Amino acid sequence: MAARPTMKDVARAAGVSLMxxxxxxxxxxxxxxxxxxxxEEAIRALGYQRNDIARNLRRKAQDSRTIGLVVxxxxxxxxxxxxxxxxxxxxRRGFLVLVGSTNDDPRRERDxxxxxxxxxxxxxxxxxxxxxxxxxxxxxxxxxKVVCVDRPAxxxxxxxxxxxxxxxxxxxxxxxLDRGHSRIAYLGDRQEIWTQRERFIGYEQAxxxxxxxxxxxxxxxxxRGVPEAARAIAxxxxxxxxxxxLFSGNDLVTLGAVEAxxxxxxxxxxxxxxxxxxxxxxxxxxxxxxPAALGRTAAQxxxxxxxxxxxxxxxxxxxxxxxxxxxxGAAVGPPLPGGLVTGVVDGVAGxxxx
Amino acid sequence: MAARPTMKDVARAAGVSLMxxxxxxxxxxxxxxxxxxxxEEAIRALGYQRNDIARNLRRKAQDSRTIGLVVxxxxxxxxxxxxxxxxxxxxRRGFLVLVGSTNDDPRRERDxxxxxxxxxxxxxxxxxxxxxxxxxxxxxxxxxKVVCVDRPAxxxxxxxxxxxxxxxxxxxxxxxLDRGHSRIAYLGDRQEIWTQRERFIGYEQAxxxxxxxxxxxxxxxxxRGVPEAARAIAxxxxxxxxxxxLFSGNDLVTLGAVEAxxxxxxxxxxxxxxxxxxxxxxxxxxxxxxPAALGRTAAQxxxxxxxxxxxxxxxxxxxxxxxxxxxxGAAVGPPLPGGLVTGVVDGVAGxxxx
DNA sequence: GTGAAAGCGCTAACAC
DNA sequence: GTGTTAGCGCTTTCAC
Numbered sequence: 001m002a003a004r005p006t007m008k009d010v011a012r013a014a015g016v017s018l019m020x021x022x023x024x025x026x027x028x029x030x031x032x033x034x035x036x037x038x039x040e041e042a043i044r045a046l047g048y049q050r051n052d053i054a055r056n057l058r059r060k061a062q063d064s065r066t067i068g069l070v071v072x073x074x075x076x077x078x079x080x081x082x083x084x085x086x087x088x089x090x091x092r093r094g095f096l097v098l099v100g101s102t103n104d105d106p107r108r109e110r111d112x113x114x115x116x117x118x119x120x121x122x123x124x125x126x127x128x129x130x131x132x133x134x135x136x137x138x139x140x141x142x143x144x145k146v147v148c149v150d151r152p153a154x155x156x157x158x159x160x161x162x163x164x165x166x167x168x169x170x171x172x173x174x175x176x177l178d179r180g181h182s183r184i185a186y187l188g189d190r191q192e193i194w195t196q197r198e199r200f201i202g203y204e205q206a207x208x209x210x211x212x213x214x215x216x217x218x219x220x221x222x223x224r225g226v227p228e229a230a231r232a233i234a235x236x237x238x239x240x241x242x243x244x245x246l247f248s249g250n251d252l253v254t255l256g257a258v259e260a261x262x263x264x265x266x267x268x269x270x271x272x273x274x275x276x277x278x279x280x281x282x283x284x285x286x287x288x289x290x291p292a293a294l295g296r297t298a299a300q301x302x303x304x305x306x307x308x309x310x311x312x313x314x315x316x317x318x319x320x321x322x323x324x325x326x327x328x329g330a331a332v333g334p335p336l337p338g339g340l341v342t343g344v345v346d347g348v349a350g351x352x353x354x
Numbered sequence: 355m356a357a358r359p360t361m362k363d364v365a366r367a368a369g370v371s372l373m374x375x376x377x378x379x380x381x382x383x384x385x386x387x388x389x390x391x392x393x394e395e396a397i398r399a400l401g402y403q404r405n406d407i408a409r410n411l412r413r414k415a416q417d418s419r420t421i422g423l424v425v426x427x428x429x430x431x432x433x434x435x436x437x438x439x440x441x442x443x444x445x446r447r448g449f450l451v452l453v454g455s456t457n458d459d460p461r462r463e464r465d466x467x468x469x470x471x472x473x474x475x476x477x478x479x480x481x482x483x484x485x486x487x488x489x490x491x492x493x494x495x496x497x498x499k500v501v502c503v504d505r506p507a508x509x510x511x512x513x514x515x516x517x518x519x520x521x522x523x524x525x526x527x528x529x530x531l532d533r534g535h536s537r538i539a540y541l542g543d544r545q546e547i548w549t550q551r552e553r554f555i556g557y558e559q560a561x562x563x564x565x566x567x568x569x570x571x572x573x574x575x576x577x578r579g580v581p582e583a584a585r586a587i588a589x590x591x592x593x594x595x596x597x598x599x600l601f602s603g604n605d606l607v608t609l610g611a612v613e614a615x616x617x618x619x620x621x622x623x624x625x626x627x628x629x630x631x632x633x634x635x636x637x638x639x640x641x642x643x644x645p646a647a648l649g650r651t652a653a654q655x656x657x658x659x660x661x662x663x664x665x666x667x668x669x670x671x672x673x674x675x676x677x678x679x680x681x682x683g684a685a686v687g688p689p690l691p692g693g694l695v696t697g698v699v700d701g702v703a704g705x706x707x708x
Numbered sequence: 709g710t711g712a713a714a715g716c717g718c719t720a721a722c723a724c
Numbered sequence: 725g726t727g728t729t730a731g732c733g734c735t736t737t738c739a740c
Contacts (some may be wrong), residue, residue: 003416006733016709022735032709047492051469052472052735053407054420058716062357064407066452075646080434087428087455091462096469098420099453101441108445115450118406119420138401142358230614245612258633276630279612292429360717373728376719386725408717412732712739723728 005046014042017333025050035192038133056120066096067302068116068124070109074101078251078272079127082149082295086125089299095122117144123302128153130192130260132214145305149298151194159305161298161316165195165271168287168320169202170209172269173247175285175322176252177210179329180246185218185236186258187229188249196221199249199271218243237262245329247271254284267329283325290354358424359400368396376549379404420450421656422470422478426464428455432626433481433604436503440479443653450475457549460485471498477656479649482507484546499659503652506547513659514671515652519549519625520653522674523556523562526623527601529639529676531564533683535599535621539572541583541611542603543695547657550575553603553625574595583610591616599683601625608638621683637679647672 007025023031024039031039056064065289069086071079083099090097092350098121100112109129113136115284116124123145125134136146136156139184147186148160168311186203188196207214217239223229233256236242245267247253249301254270255261263282273288297316361379365372370393377385378393385393396402410418423440442638452475454466463483467490470478477499480490490500490510498570501506504512519563530538538660540557542550554575561568579584583602587610590596599621602608606623611617617636627642651670 008733019667019711023710026735030709037709046494049468049472049492049496051474051733052469053474054411054716055735057411057718057733058735060736069453073429073438075431075435075438077429077431077434080431080437083434083453084427084429084455087453089467096452097454098450099423099441100445100451101438101439112445114403115390115406115448118403119450120405136682138403141401142403227727255629258630270710274629275609276612276634279634281631281635281724335428336688341711349402362717372718373727374725377726381718383734389725405717408732409719410732411717411734412719414720647734710740711727712737714736714738716733716735718732719730720732721728721730 002300004051005048006051010042010048012041013046025089037133039093052287063122063306064120065094066119066121067100067299067306068098068100068113068121069114070100070102070124071127072102072114072129076285077274078291081291082127082298084141085292086299087293089303093303095303101182102127102129104190105128106117106133110135117142122306123127123147125149125302126153127151128156130194131315137271138191143324145302145342147298147302147305154194157313159298159301159313159315161294161301161318162293163289163318163320164194165204165320166205167200167232168289168322169199169247169271170206171320172287172328173203173206174210175269175328176245176247176326177206177212179245179267182210182212183215183218183243184245184247185220185243185266186214186247186249187220187232187253189223189253191220191221196249203247217241223249223253223256226252226256226259229253230259232258233257233262237265239327240325254286256286263324265329268327273323278325280327282327285325286323287329288321288323291319358405359402360405363400364393364396364402367400368392370403372690384694387675392442406446406569417476418474419448419662420452420473420475421653421660422452422454422467422475424454424466424470424478425481426455426458426483428453431628434644435645436481436652439576439646439649440563440653443650443657447657449657456481456483467493472494476660479503479652479656480507481505482510484544484548499656501656503648508548511654511667513557513655513669515612515655515672516549517643517646517648517672517674519552519674520556522558522676523601523625524560525674525676526625526641526682527557527560528564529623529678529682530599530601530621531560531566533599533621535683536564536566537569537572537595537597538599538601539574539597539620540578540601540603541574541586541590541607543575543577543607545575550603553646566659571595576601577610577623579635580606580610580613580671583607584608584613587611587614591619608640611657612638617681622681627677634681636681639679640677642675644678645663649699657673 005019007018010021021039023038089096098116102109106129117139127150146158152160191197220232222233248257248270251272251274257268267281269285271287273286277284361372361375364375375393378390420432441451450468460483471493480502481504500512506514545551574586577586602611602624605626605628611622623639625641627640631638
């Protein structure tokens with residue numbers, strides 16, 4: 001509980017000026033070896049460690065070497081995988097990561113971003129909430145770099161890394177159509193979330209391309225969490241004229257379908273892969289994306305910006321993979337093991353101007 | 355890219371002294387309403403936001419209102435659930451969270467802890483690496499509070515929150531013994547990790563209590579990750595005189611057993627519950643612990659310390675639950691759905707002096 | 709090689 | 725009510 005020793009304390013103990021201590025700690029040349037040794041000794045004796053906060057306050061390069069990471073829910077495996085890869089990129093560069101979850105609540109998002117910015121973060125990797133107001137403009141005017149990941153922030157012209165949700169969904173729905181289904185239900189999370197809007201559009205487009213109308217009774221939005229999704233699916237199956245197939249807009253909804261026993265009665269394809277999807281009965285076909293790649297790419301983009309890249313905002317689209325495991329209906333041959341890709345790759349990885 | 359405006363800039367714009375701005379920003383009383391209004395106006399016009407780093411440097415209460423969270427791997431669902439609950443507790447108190455993964459590498463742990471400490475964190479929630487040297491003493495001497503979670507740090511007398519791994523494991527092994535198994539294999543992660551040592555001891559004790567010797571051929575340590583565990587289990591099943599039952603020391607090893615198809619040939623109980631464990635064939639019986647409760651409790655303990663609690667180190671033991679889903683052998687009746695607890699609660703939740 | 713002085717952005721303590 | 729001075733722990737600049 002002793003107060004942390006300062007350079008002043010070390011200087012006094014070593015019988016040198018504070019400036020000499022500063023030079024030794026910074027590893028600068030131009031200090032006599034035996035002076036340096038005396039200083040090192042005092043540092044050890046006192047257990048001194050430089051205060052990087054005070055250091056950054058005065059340094060020429062006014063960077064904190066800290067970034068902020070703001071996700072929907074850190075406990076969600078998708079976002080935690082993303083977070084881990086952001087953290088790895090930061091660690092490689094000697095940056096620290098402040099982390100915060102928004103729960104898709106714009107108020108909490110605002111709190112977190114504001115607190116991060118008051119702590120002088122150099123940049124932000126952000127999964128923006130649904131109901132997003134561009135209060136980030138102020139932060140960015142202050143020099144905080146922002147990169148969005150998983151979904152763009154409405155009305156904000158910043159870098160963004162995401163997948164082609166429409167194309168991925170359309171492939172999944174076509175897979176169901178190809179197997180003779182026409183009553184295909186769509187169940188997803190809040191439409192305020194960009195990925196969910198995009199996936200629903202992909203569903204609509206695939207249905208339209210097949211000359212089919214979307215039955216409103218087979219569409220449910222706003223499903224937060226597994227239990228809610230399970231209830232919605234159970235209800236839909238009990239209704240008159242139920243669907244014969246189901247597309248689920250994210251992993252939680254897919255798990256809800258599994259929970260409700262829908263996979264044993266309906267054909268199903270879900271967005272997002274998940275652990276053990278290949279071990280269920282039937283194994284679940286999914287549109288898979290790589291959260292670690294999303295995080296890594298976003299971090300790389302952000303550090304590029306921090307390093308001075310001031311090109312106009314860019315938008316990176318990563319590929320999705322359709323993984324056919326059999327839950328979409330009669331497969332050609334037995335389902336393949338593990339995460340083997342048996343389908344096509346949609347959304348060619350690439351870069352498009354924002 | 356404009357430089358962030360400072361209080362000085364605001365003061366000049368509002369035609370007041372810097373001190374008046376400081377008072378307005380801090381929400382102090384004793385500023386004339388119309389003066390305050392002028393200042394607020396200037397703040398808006400310039401997009402000013404207080405620099406909390408500079409603020410903390412000078413404040414009487416020398417706290418940064420930031421804690422560090424150091425886990426093995428943030429991408430692991432167990433640790434990300436733990437992280438989320440730590441973050442929630444911090445958010446409720448207006449604290450920020452710096453996060454870092456160690457990969458169970460003591461060097462990276464040291465880097466991360468050291469960097470956090472240089473950033474003046476008020477405290478640390480720590481999942482210590484296996485090969486731990488107590489270089490934390492120096493940090494703690496500087497006033498950084500430390501709470502360990504999931505496992506204690508060897509040679510470090512600090513608060514710790516964990517479950518009773520021995521008792522939980524012993525219950526699981528007894529469950530297998532009760533079903534007539536005697537050739538029960540143990541497969542776990544590195545023995546350098548405290549939880550793994552404890553679980554192995556629980557296994558040995560349960561075997562000894564049943565009057566059985568442990569066959570070294572049925573014991574494997576050091577399994578990192580699913581593929582390695584799957585290989586080890588496959589090898590063991592092919593060996594002469596294979597086991598008839600298996601206890602797995604963590605979720606990754608259990609998943610390896612599922613991957614290797616062991617659950618269809620052997621009785622199995624694993625430590626740690628996981629998503630979809632109840633949906634597999636057969637459903638997997640597990641010793642379950644609550645990572646969110648671990649994180650929450652650790653954070654509460656830490657904030658207590660930060661708030662001045664200087665009682666001697668305490669050790670909190672949370673309960674595990676044995677969940678019988680059937681994979682341990684012939685169950686009494688059909689397996690129950692979902693996460694229903696059909697077994698006993700081990701390790702009564704409570705507190706013991708360190 | 710080493711040190712003294714100034715100042716990063718802010719708050720504490722005290723004036724007026 | 726408001727302003728002045730000093731100083732948090734450090735780096736920058738410039739002097740010797």
